Amino acid sequence: MCGALVWIAAGGWAGVLGLGGLLLRTRAALGRERWAASRDPLTGLLGLRGWRRGLSVARRHPAPRLLVNVDVDRFKEVNDGWGHEVGDRVLCEIADVIAQICGPGAVVARPGGDEFVALLAAPTSAEAVAELVDQLRNALVIRRRWLPGHTVTASVGATVLHGGADLDAAVIAADRAMFEDKNQRRRPVQHPQWVRAAV
Incomplete structure (x- = not known):
């Protein structure tokens, strides 16, 4: 299935943009998770x-x-x-x-x-x-x-x-x-x- 991942699973540029959006959303979610993991959920202070x-x-x-x-x-x-x-x-x-x-x-x-x-x-x-x-x-x-x-x-x-x-x-x-x-x-x-x- 190479061929640029069969032109991003046959979605072409839309597939590339969709994959890029997914990566950005994943990165943002990980950032929020990291932030939340460093915080005390009750007070909002650092944990x-x-x-x-x-x-x-x-x-x-x-x-x-x-x-x-x-x-x-x-x-x-x-x-x-x-x-x-x-x-x-x-x-x-x-x-x-x-x-x-x-x-x-x-x-x-x-x-x-x-x-x-x-x-x-x-x-x-x-x-x-x-x-x-x-x-x-x-x-x-x-x-x-x-x-x-x-x-x-x-x-x-x-x-x-x-x-x-x-x-x-x-x-x-x-x-x-x-x-x-x-x-x-x-x-x-x-x-x-x-x-x-x-x-």
Whole structure:
């Protein structure tokens, strides 16, 4: 069946154009599928795959970056008490708050569950980092009519990473800072340390 695939299965130019259109539609569908695979379907933020891609790009940039880790406190209580639909609503609201505060240049993701991460240009001082973390944590106090008697809060940790820094160590440092925040707020007498030392 050679002969230019028997002149594109006897359709001539129409067959060529049809095949070209099919290839373009297939390529577009694959692009949409790739985009969807990198996104969290609930919040529209990057998912785990997209976050990993964002981190690999960050490795190549020498400018200091702030890595933020956010974990919703006692989220299981929301799902168990009000159902997954309300839990999903809470996650979407949290995603919106994080994206808004971190700004348009930030890489914001929900790698899974009730965990969110963000990578953005690092503020110029430790005080500015602490202010941003405070602003984020305060904005993530959610009280809604549809959550009667319950306040959603989140623990936030951050670390500044510099070009060439060990990204895996930075992720661990931000995670530890987030857990320190969570533990400190369970003991309200002490002052929280939300920001880990630069990696």
